[in-house]
Amino acid sequence: MSALVQLKQVDVRFGAVHALRGVDLRVAAGERVALVGANGSGKSTLLRVLHGLVRPAGGSVLRDGATRQAMVFQRPYMVRTSALNNVALALWLRGRRWGASREEALAALARVGLAPVALRGARALSGGQQQRLALARAWSLQPDLLFLDEPTSSLDPHGKREVEALMAEFACDGMTLVFASHNLGQVKRLATRVVYLEQGRVLADLPVHEFFNAPRLAQVSGEAGLFVKGELA
Numbered sequence: 001m002s003a004l005v006q007l008k009q010v011d012v013r014f015g016a017v018h019a020l021r022g023v024d025l026r027v028a029a030g031e032r033v034a035l036v037g038a039n040g041s042g043k044s045t046l047l048r049v050l051h052g053l054v055r056p057a058g059g060s061v062l063r064d065g066a067t068r069q070a071m072v073f074q075r076p077y078m079v080r081t082s083a084l085n086n087v088a089l090a091l092w093l094r095g096r097r098w099g100a101s102r103e104e105a106l107a108a109l110a111r112v113g114l115a116p117v118a119l120r121g122a123r124a125l126s127g128g129q130q131q132r133l134a135l136a137r138a139w140s141l142q143p144d145l146l147f148l149d150e151p152t153s154s155l156d157p158h159g160k161r162e163v164e165a166l167m168a169e170f171a172c173d174g175m176t177l178v179f180a181s182h183n184l185g186q187v188k189r190l191a192t193r194v195v196y197l198e199q200g201r202v203l204a205d206l207p208v209h210e211f212f213n214a215p216r217l218a219q220v221s222g223e224a225g226l227f228v229k230g231e232l233a
């Protein structure tokens with residue numbers, strides 16, 4: 001499979017903090033890659049490098065120039081206007097006419113079940129609705145590759161299920177997903193592959209069923225074994 005994006009020996013520093021160390025990662029079309037690891041292990045930084053928002057201090061980022069990509073942030077930013085306009089603005093900023101942007105935005109809202117609240121203020125929507133709005137905004141850009149940073153961390157079980165179902169549908173439509181998660185149940189449900197980070201290093205990069213074989217992970221790092229056991233307990 002051809003790589004949509006590939007990192008080679010990527011290093012990222014924020015002052016004295018070495019956030020990523022020698023990271024090699026290759027994401028191929030059709031994969032659903034989960035990034036896991038403790039707080040501060042580098043998941044968000046890795047997503048930002050993959051999306052092109054952070055420039056590495058060392059190493060290289062290779063991209064298939066034809067790949068369209070989008071990112072959903074942990075706390076999505078909503079402009080103080082309607083849900084519809086929040087999606088339409090994203091399209092308009094990429095050069096669509098305003099009329100066409102509004103039409104496509106409405107289709108995107110319908111896709112995530114938000115058509116009934118299209119004209120409501122985006123900031124007045126519930127956390128779960130705002131997260132789905134963020135997904136609609138990303139989906140409207142028709143990305144081949146979608147990055148999601150803890151997309152369900154602030155949601156209740158119902159909201160989590162809704163967002164997970166949408167992610168699964170996007171994947172079925174052929175979208176490649178890379179997402180950070182602390183929820184190992186979710187990783188099991190959605191991922192085909194798991195990348196485990198510890199202090200900015202990739203310590204394990206395994207197919208999902210192998211990742212949950214904790215004894216093997218414990219060989220990689222005691223902390224990794226504990227991480228999986230602790231989260232599943």
Ligand SMILES: Nc1ncnc2c1ncn2[C@@H]1O[C@H](COP(=O)(O)OP(=O)(O)OP(=O)(O)O)[C@@H](O)[C@H]1O
Pocket residue numbers: 014017018019037038039040041042043044045046
């Ligand atoms: N803009 C920044 N300026 C300074 N330090 C940063 C910045 N972004 C991240 N860091 C540091 O880089 C390290 C990795 O942070 P990162 O946010 O990537 O971790 P994470 O795995 O996403 O953590 P969490 O699970 O808490 O979201 C941390 O030590 C963090 O404090």
Ligand SMILES: [Mg+2]
Pocket residue numbers: 043044045149180
């Ligand atoms: Mg993070």
